[in-house]
Amino acid sequence: MARKPKPVAAKGNGRSLVWVQILACGACAAIAPEASGMLAVLLAPAIVALLLDKAPGRPVGRAVLLSGSAACVGPLVTAWHTGGGFALLTDPGVYGPAWTACAGGWLASQLLPVGIRAIMEAASLTRTARLRTERGRLSEVWGLDDQ
Numbered sequence: 001m002a003r004k005p006k007p008v009a010a011k012g013n014g015r016s017l018v019w020v021q022i023l024a025c026g027a028c029a030a031i032a033p034e035a036s037g038m039l040a041v042l043l044a045p046a047i048v049a050l051l052l053d054k055a056p057g058r059p060v061g062r063a064v065l066l067s068g069s070a071a072c073v074g075p076l077v078t079a080w081h082t083g084g085g086f087a088l089l090t091d092p093g094v095y096g097p098a099w100t101a102c103a104g105g106w107l108a109s110q111l112l113p114v115g116i117r118a119i120m121e122a123a124s125l126t127r128t129a130r131l132r133t134e135r136g137r138l139s140e141v142w143g144l145d146d147q
Contacts, residue, residue, distance in 0.1 A: 034085035035076060041089055042072045045102035060109045067105025071098040 029036040040047070046068040050061035075094045079085050088094045
């Protein structure tokens, strides 16, 4: 008599991870409110990009977030050492580079796929031409007639 397979539990929809992220953000905001607020302002374009990106895996939002967070390290370290916090955000030289880096991440996420596709297409055309030339040479050497 054959055994019945065990029922497989349905996978979660990832909502538990969202709650963990919300909890972590709340803890950071409670522990270091000035740094959290400054980070929210510096990464505002990245937050908007993450909210607007509906593609699976959110590739554009992740590129914007990665680029923007790289530019946030300097201002956060300065705020931490000087105790400036929100006062630093009155200077466009503080949030300008972070927002520019976010824009660069967005631009890279839009242009890199086009550039990579063009390079792959050129490589494919070059290989096709080389293979056709080789096929013609081999047909000639072996005395085959092209059909």
